Amino acid sequence: MTAWIPAGTVYGTLLNFRREWDLWSSRMAQDPHKAAPKAPVLYVKTANTFCPAGQDLLLQDGVSEVDTGATLGLVIGAQAQVVGAVLLNDWSVPHTSYYRPPVKYRNRDGYLALPSRTTPGQLQDWAALQIEVRRNGDLVQTVDLRDLMRKLPALLADVGEFMTLQPGDVLMVGTDCLADGTRPRAKAGDKVEISAPGFAPVITTVRGAE
Amino acid sequence: MKHARIAWSGAIHDAVEADGQLLLTQGPHAGRHVSFDEVVWLPPLAPTAQARTVIALGLNYADHAKELAFKAPEEPLAFMKSQASLIGHKAFTRRPLGVAYMHYECELAVVIGRTARHVKKADAYGYIAGYTVANDYAIRDYLENWYRPNLRVKNRDTCTPIGPWLVDAADVPNPMALSLQTTVNGKVTQSGSTADMIFDVPTLIEYFSGFMTLNPGDLILTGTPDGIVDCQPGDVIVTEIEGIGALTNTIVKATP
Numbered sequence: 001m002t003a004w005i006p007a008g009t010v011y012g013t014l015l016n017f018r019r020e021w022d023l024w025s026s027r028m029a030q031d032p033h034k035a036a037p038k039a040p041v042l043y044v045k046t047a048n049t050f051c052p053a054g055q056d057l058l059l060q061d062g063v064s065e066v067d068t069g070a071t072l073g074l075v076i077g078a079q080a081q082v083v084g085a086v087l088l089n090d091w092s093v094p095h096t097s098y099y100r101p102p103v104k105y106r107n108r109d110g111y112l113a114l115p116s117r118t119t120p121g122q123l124q125d126w127a128a129l130q131i132e133v134r135r136n137g138d139l140v141q142t143v144d145l146r147d148l149m150r151k152l153p154a155l156l157a158d159v160g161e162f163m164t165l166q167p168g169d170v171l172m173v174g175t176d177c178l179a180d181g182t183r184p185r186a187k188a189g190d191k192v193e194i195s196a197p198g199f200a201p202v203i204t205t206v207r208g209a210e
Numbered sequence: 211m212k213h214a215r216i217a218w219s220g221a222i223h224d225a226v227e228a229d230g231q232l233l234l235t236q237g238p239h240a241g242r243h244v245s246f247d248e249v250v251w252l253p254p255l256a257p258t259a260q261a262r263t264v265i266a267l268g269l270n271y272a273d274h275a276k277e278l279a280f281k282a283p284e285e286p287l288a289f290m291k292s293q294a295s296l297i298g299h300k301a302f303t304r305r306p307l308g309v310a311y312m313h314y315e316c317e318l319a320v321v322i323g324r325t326a327r328h329v330k331k332a333d334a335y336g337y338i339a340g341y342t343v344a345n346d347y348a349i350r351d352y353l354e355n356w357y358r359p360n361l362r363v364k365n366r367d368t369c370t371p372i373g374p375w376l377v378d379a380a381d382v383p384n385p386m387a388l389s390l391q392t393t394v395n396g397k398v399t400q401s402g403s404t405a406d407m408i409f410d411v412p413t414l415i416e417y418f419s420g421f422m423t424l425n426p427g428d429l430i431l432t433g434t435p436d437g438i439v440d441c442q443p444g445d446v447i448v449t450e451i452e453g454i455g456a457l458t459n460t461i462v463k464a465t466p
Contacts, residue, residue, distance in 0.1 A: 011292075037356040101290070101358070163361070166294050
């Protein structure tokens, strides 16, 4: 069996965890943002970012460390219905500004680590899911989907208001930050594992350019 | 050669332009000519094995940047779209109810022809399959300053007409000197030249391939010049680029 790869477009969601929202909230009304976001803030993870299970993440083109982005991806079937889910590692180059689209931070080759397979199920199965992030064996983050700003049904409804998710698309529900607003960093030599009960884990070894 | 992808006689066909008609090039009807009005025009792009990467540029013409009250960017301002937002020539685009400002954007669309990574500007044209016309509609009411322009403005169903033709790169000797224009109900509202891009096509290919792989069939929508106006239901918008094609689209009212 070959490792799973998304058949459609993968979307990410920004600022969908309470902790990061609260850290940002006092600055949301300031320039350049001028107001808190109303609609879901989304981005696209293009096909060049897909990194099938078992492949390493190669840091190159001047990047020396990356933010870990443990998340749940909702897998879409017919009629924009959710048919399953996957754990994903939505890697990004650390960036502190959310003003402009994050193409050069999020769309680099290999920056979406995939599991070997999807897990069938329904939204309510994952409402209280806890996702653990380990770096070199140490637990560095626990992501709790009870902390989502937009819960899964609300996120799907608000995205569906302006675009129809297609069969094979994946909607990532967001990545949480740590207490200080950063995300667990990884650099060459690190092994990062993302796991949750019932899901195929996402395990990635990070390598530097030789 | 000008390539099209059309639905006709219950199936999808590849075709080329021949003497003001479409010549079907494969399948049981290969060799047959059909008229432009007989077919449904699809985006002129072959399907890809994985999701097609669609890169779009903001503020890539100095006059448009000025029009929107921005200083010209120091590096390309790019955002990603999904291929599900693409529709063909002569299609309908929905204007949501209750919005104040929905505008077209006439853009030269570059179609990548072979896998591109770390491509130098001087070699960039060798990676292009051809060119088409895109109309990258925006609904400014939904603009928010978070990953701006945000997807609710720029990645809406029906809001990216593209076509009618994919014109072979070999037939476009200088893509950086093409006139662009848009008409609304026959009246010219936008005119410009690809010569006025801030980041030209080879520069864009070098920039993007510097950190990501571009695959055959991927698209780069290169931005739009000055001259955007509001479009209302019933308006017929024609975005045209010299030597590439004239892309027709009609605005319809969204159902509640």
